[in-house]
Amino acid sequence: MNTSFLLFALLNPAFALLAAPLYMALIRKVKAYAQGRKGPKLFQVYYDLRKLMHKEAVYSPTSSWVMRLTPCLNLTALLACSLFVPLIFVPEPAGGFGNVIVFLYLLALERFFTALSGLDAGSAFGGMGSSRSMSLAAVIEPTMVVAFAALAFVLKSLNLHEMFALTAGSLLPASPTLVLVSISLFIILIVETGRLPVDNPATHLELTMINEAMILEQTGKNLALLELAHAIKQLLLMGVLINTILPIGLSAEADAGKIAVSALLFLLKAGVLAVVIGLFESALAKMRLFRLPAFYMMAFFFSALTILIEVFA
Amino acid sequence: MDMKKNKDTMDLLSEISGMAGEEPELLSARTDEAYVRLSEAGFERAALALAEKKFSLIGLFCAEAFEKESGFTLFYAFKKAGRAHVLVLVREAGRAAGREGKAAHGAVSSVAEIFPSASWFEREVRDGFGLEFSGAFDTRRLFLHECYPEGFHPLQKTFKNGPISLRKPEAGKNPEEYRFRETKGEGVYQVAVGPVHAGIIEPGHFRFNVIGEPIFSLEIRLFYKHRGIEKLAEGKSPLECVPLAEAVSGDESAANAVGFCTAVERASGIAVPERAECLRAVLLELERVYSLLGDLAGMAVDVGFSLVASPFFILREEVFRQNEKLTGSRFLRGIMVPGGLKKDISGPALEELPPFLAKFSRTFESAFERAMSSSSLIDRFATTGVVKKELVAPLNLTGPLAKASGCPADTRLDRPYGAYRRLSPEPSVKKGGDVLSRFEVKADEIRASVKLIKRLLEEMPSGPVFAENGPAAGEEARSDVRPGYSGPSGYSIALVESPRGQNLHWVYLKNGRIDRYKVRTASFCNWQAIEHAVLGNIVPDFPVINKSLNMSYAGTDL
Numbered sequence: 001m002n003t004s005f006l007l008f009a010l011l012n013p014a015f016a017l018l019a020a021p022l023y024m025a026l027i028r029k030v031k032a033y034a035q036g037r038k039g040p041k042l043f044q045v046y047y048d049l050r051k052l053m054h055k056e057a058v059y060s061p062t063s064s065w066v067m068r069l070t071p072c073l074n075l076t077a078l079l080a081c082s083l084f085v086p087l088i089f090v091p092e093p094a095g096g097f098g099n100v101i102v103f104l105y106l107l108a109l110e111r112f113f114t115a116l117s118g119l120d121a122g123s124a125f126g127g128m129g130s131s132r133s134m135s136l137a138a139v140i141e142p143t144m145v146v147a148f149a150a151l152a153f154v155l156k157s158l159n160l161h162e163m164f165a166l167t168a169g170s171l172l173p174a175s176p177t178l179v180l181v182s183i184s185l186f187i188i189l190i191v192e193t194g195r196l197p198v199d200n201p202a203t204h205l206e207l208t209m210i211n212e213a214m215i216l217e218q219t220g221k222n223l224a225l226l227e228l229a230h231a232i233k234q235l236l237l238m239g240v241l242i243n244t245i246l247p248i249g250l251s252a253e254a255d256a257g258k259i260a261v262s263a264l265l266f267l268l269k270a271g272v273l274a275v276v277i278g279l280f281e282s283a284l285a286k287m288r289l290f291r292l293p294a295f296y297m298m299a300f301f302f303s304a305l306t307i308l309i310e311v312f313a
Numbered sequence: 314m315d316m317k318k319n320k321d322t323m324d325l326l327s328e329i330s331g332m333a334g335e336e337p338e339l340l341s342a343r344t345d346e347a348y349v350r351l352s353e354a355g356f357e358r359a360a361l362a363l364a365e366k367k368f369s370l371i372g373l374f375c376a377e378a379f380e381k382e383s384g385f386t387l388f389y390a391f392k393k394a395g396r397a398h399v400l401v402l403v404r405e406a407g408r409a410a411g412r413e414g415k416a417a418h419g420a421v422s423s424v425a426e427i428f429p430s431a432s433w434f435e436r437e438v439r440d441g442f443g444l445e446f447s448g449a450f451d452t453r454r455l456f457l458h459e460c461y462p463e464g465f466h467p468l469q470k471t472f473k474n475g476p477i478s479l480r481k482p483e484a485g486k487n488p489e490e491y492r493f494r495e496t497k498g499e500g501v502y503q504v505a506v507g508p509v510h511a512g513i514i515e516p517g518h519f520r521f522n523v524i525g526e527p528i529f530s531l532e533i534r535l536f537y538k539h540r541g542i543e544k545l546a547e548g549k550s551p552l553e554c555v556p557l558a559e560a561v562s563g564d565e566s567a568a569n570a571v572g573f574c575t576a577v578e579r580a581s582g583i584a585v586p587e588r589a590e591c592l593r594a595v596l597l598e599l600e601r602v603y604s605l606l607g608d609l610a611g612m613a614v615d616v617g618f619s620l621v622a623s624p625f626f627i628l629r630e631e632v633f634r635q636n637e638k639l640t641g642s643r644f645l646r647g648i649m650v651p652g653g654l655k656k657d658i659s660g661p662a663l664e665e666l667p668p669f670l671a672k673f674s675r676t677f678e679s680a681f682e683r684a685m686s687s688s689s690l691i692d693r694f695a696t697t698g699v700v701k702k703e704l705v706a707p708l709n710l711t712g713p714l715a716k717a718s719g720c721p722a723d724t725r726l727d728r729p730y731g732a733y734r735r736l737s738p739e740p741s742v743k744k745g746g747d748v749l750s751r752f753e754v755k756a757d758e759i760r761a762s763v764k765l766i767k768r769l770l771e772e773m774p775s776g777p778v779f780a781e782n783g784p785a786a787g788e789e790a791r792s793d794v795r796p797g798y799s800g801p802s803g804y805s806i807a808l809v810e811s812p813r814g815q816n817l818h819w820v821y822l823k824n825g826r827i828d829r830y831k832v833r834t835a836s837f838c839n840w841q842a843i844e845h846a847v848l849g850n851i852v853p854d855f856p857v858i859n860k861s862l863n864m865s866y867a868g869t870d871l
Binding site: 031034035036124128132196197200202203204205207282283284285286287288289290 | 504505506510511512526613615616617618619620621622623624627687689690692693851852853854855856
């Protein structure tokens, strides 16, 4: 352990925790404007979370410990993930932190427990959501592995910290192939956060839900924790994409001034990305459930192409 | 009732006598409506022959003490698409089971195997009047759920409106417990949805049998919002009854009010002035426009495409505001009365309409263009939720639903009423039967309605808006609300084309008061289509299929 990493371990998760809900709100705002509405205030998400934190959790009589454990476990897993993706500065490598494989498995753990808790409450919709989520995971997980493998190939490391230390500060992506990987990463971001055209986060139609169906039975503070975990997941995946395609301003030194500039720039870049996601969501209808693998295949294709280029070029 | 035995009626009578193999007894007739009584054997022969000739059973209802002291009379209303005539076969059903639950006296035979649309009608009559239909394939309760006590039949004249004690349904113990179709097999499971849903939607229960995502059977159970409208109407004067008709279904308020008023006007021989007819048509078409705009927006929302939905929502709101300027009510309520309109619509409000409609058309076309140019939207709509053409006549499907399945039937064209006798809308028809066809047909209907409103406004006659011989003419207008009021007797059917299709209103007046009022909205029949439309589709596509059919729950459950 070094001081740089200790500082990172304090600042990065705190930053992720505080900033994550803002981008949920920003995407919602962009979508509202696209429809000619004003939409809720940006800080409404924080008020909602506070409100939920004060509400008691209600459990279905058929539910077990899974339902009670999942919210804490998911948030813990995602906070652990936030030690892997440098958002405000890149620390000096420390131990296994930043390992891509551990990162992917932490995300898988979160997905696994969300699916279990969907089944746990014993409602028809939870089971439906879990079954859909798991069958789609069978396609998107290999795609994610390939995309991150491509990233590792291009940046010559299996450690996210080392990868982004390489790109940090430069204006343009380190290699043109990173643009291809970024397309994959964008699709993964959309899929993992359950956004259109994969899943509609704004819908009330239980029969069409995937992610929302699994947390339909969650209430009160448990729901708040799950929503927070979801928001952090979105921010971290946004972070990976931003650090890959637009690393400008990302500091590789643990200097107070540079961290501040780096954090501010990240907020700005993430804001732009949130606008892009909001517009992307507005411009498409939800895909048919069985057509989704084709959408994932695009991500797979671009990642596989990157690996081929890297191997043969 | 006057016996205008015109040529059509005579033709129909000879046709019937050929079908039934006997001479029918003509009870009464109008130019487009005939009441015929046959022997039991003759009725059964005629029913088979009518089904063969592609007649639809558009209504089956019952009345107690109809033109006699006691006993029940059943009315089977038949109509063929494209023909104006409604043929009503009248059948005596004798006495029903008493409140003690004794077996019905003289059960009549069911026609549900010949006319599938009869199944719900017969169950409705059974619940309301306690008449049993022998040989029916489905004898479960319909609108009175198992919480209502046994032998409770609210439409019998012996039942007076008042509180009743409901029973607590206990699973397994109630002989009348509602049993859903059961399915067995490997990997088959049931998904129960509703009656309470997550959004602000009406209640309805959907029982899916699925293998993974594909649906292989669906059963719907509705009637969670029974308000007793038909019972409430009994004993009221026509004027008092209009708000009841308007309450049948929110976004069909004007259509149902006009349907009710037309039935009363026909039954008591009131001639509505031309200006009132034209204004009614303007309001009916405005209702169609806002109602269908809601459908278009809803379909886009259900596939998560809010960018396409929002312009339709905005236009719908603008139409609501025009409605308010015209009538004082966003839902066009409180203006229709038997005999015409309660008040004339002021010139300035009418003059505002043509420029509004011109602007409306431009925005609508660009919004529709945006929808149809999106491949992701088309991909979701095309081939989803197909309603086959063969279902249209047996189930009496009407409205945009039938038009999207290749049947251009429209009450405004087939059996024009009011101003539609002079001006008719452009027909629209699509062959696909899928969600996309319904989306396009509904857009076509909106365009046709806008054109029709423009023409109506151009040719708007001047003059009174209330019939001279109306039930509420002059200053004593509100006098028919007073207890001692009496007026003419008679009965008649009125068919109107609501935004959802053909609505049937039957009014039986005894001394100017409503003795029996029967409403059958298009939704009542159209609901049956959904069980067929979803077959082979996947569960997540159900909401958009449901929205594309957009039936009213309240309009089904009176």
